[in-house]
Amino acid sequence: VHHAAAVGKGKGVLNDNKSINTDSYSGGYYLRDITKPMYSQNGGAIETYTAKNKMVSPGTLLTDSDNTWVDPAAVDAHVYAGKVYDYYYTKLGRNSFDDEGGTLKSTVHYRENYGNAGWTGTQMVYGDGDGSDKYAYLSGALDVVGHEITHGVTERTADLVYEGQSGALNESWSDVFGNLIENKSDPEWLCGEDIITPNIPGDALRSMSDPNKYGDPDHMRDYVDTTEDHGGVHTNSGIPNKAFYNFVTTSGVTRDNAAKVWYRALSQYLTSNSKFIDARNATIQAATDLFGEDSKEVTAVTNAWSNVGVG
Ligand SMILES: CCCCC[C@H](S)C(=O)N[C@@H](Cc1ccccc1)C(=O)N[C@@H](C)C(=O)O
Numbered sequence: 001v002h003h004a005a006a007v008g009k010g011k012g013v014l015n016d017n018k019s020i021n022t023d024s025y026s027g028g029y030y031l032r033d034i035t036k037p038m039y040s041q042n043g044g045a046i047e048t049y050t051a052k053n054k055m056v057s058p059g060t061l062l063t064d065s066d067n068t069w070v071d072p073a074a075v076d077a078h079v080y081a082g083k084v085y086d087y088y089y090t091k092l093g094r095n096s097f098d099d100e101g102g103t104l105k106s107t108v109h110y111r112e113n114y115g116n117a118g119w120t121g122t123q124m125v126y127g128d129g130d131g132s133d134k135y136a137y138l139s140g141a142l143d144v145v146g147h148e149i150t151h152g153v154t155e156r157t158a159d160l161v162y163e164g165q166s167g168a169l170n171e172s173w174s175d176v177f178g179n180l181i182e183n184k185s186d187p188e189w190l191c192g193e194d195i196i197t198p199n200i201p202g203d204a205l206r207s208m209s210d211p212n213k214y215g216d217p218d219h220m221r222d223y224v225d226t227t228e229d230h231g232g233v234h235t236n237s238g239i240p241n242k243a244f245y246n247f248v249t250t251s252g253v254t255r256d257n258a259a260k261v262w263y264r265a266l267s268q269y270l271t272s273n274s275k276f277i278d279a280r281n282a283t284i285q286a287a288t289d290l291f292g293e294d295s296k297e298v299t300a301v302t303n304a305w306s307n308v309g310v311g
């Protein structure tokens with residue numbers, strides 16, 4: 001069967017027009033992007049499926065007869081996964097989540113009234129929202145898609161245990177790369193702002209610049225000891241999130257260099273039971289490796305963690 005790259009059209013969750021890389025064969029179009037380096041290297045692709053609101057993954061590969069796509073959740077999951085692939089490949093030299101050109105699979109319409117998105121260990125899954133007006137389709141935000149795929153990167157590198165401090169680091173690294181990839185110029189470095197209460201502008205699930213705004217700590221003294229949410233991984237992530245925000249907004253530190261430091265710390269130094277103090281040390285070591293011990297990056301990252309009471 002001959003596969004040919006095609007370009008389709010569709011609207012995203014925010015009703016925006018998007019071009020979509022699709023795969024045309026046997027007289028139909030499939031939501032499979034075969035334009036990435038991984039395809040020619042080892043047949044890796046970006047594929048988008050629907051679970052039809054069941055708890056199945058990957059589900060059914062989406063197809064269309066005329067390459068005009070009418071499922072906004074699928075359009076955004078697909079296009080945004082491509083953007084995340086491109087970011088890791090071009091900015092950090094990583095070839096997909098596994099650095100082996102592994103196919104990136106997304107499943108949309110996962111479960112019923114699912115107000116969340118996740119990484120299953122092999123792929124991304126996206127809910128439609130919780131049935132209230134709190135969420136739009138979760139794949140409609142590039143920071144969400146970047147967040148979930150980064151869990152795949154983390155699992156193949158530091159493999160941070162999803163519990164307590166290592167779990168909060170796991171969550172934070174996903175928020176960091178979700179926002180780096182989304183690359184908005186908004187000063188607050190918000191999480192999920194595009195899909196949280198779509199009718200209310202400006203709100204979000206978390207803020208990296210001011211975690212307290214959404215009830216999350218921004219200093220070690222306010223670390224939340226809880227059994228909820230795997231030990232508060234989405235709350236205590238406020239502390240490393242704020243540390244990254246401090247670092248990336250220090251004058252002279254560029255987003256790309258901050259990303260290199262955080263990626264090198266994740267892939268070379270963090271391990272499954274790392275705690276916040278280990279993340280401080282890992283990012284200082286990574287900055288030292290990349291820019292030298294007397295660099296502004298080393299000074300900035302040291303101060304960034306001190307500011308949140310770590311180290
Ligand atoms: C095992 C527990 C369920 C998986 C949690 C996934 S990884 C997650 O963290 N999802 C994000 C979605 C997201 C990402 C970026 C920006 C906004 C929202 C998340 O924050 N989920 C919240 C709702 C939560 O699980 O508490």
Ligand SMILES: [Zn+2]
Pocket residue numbers: 147151171174
């Ligand atoms: Zn997460």
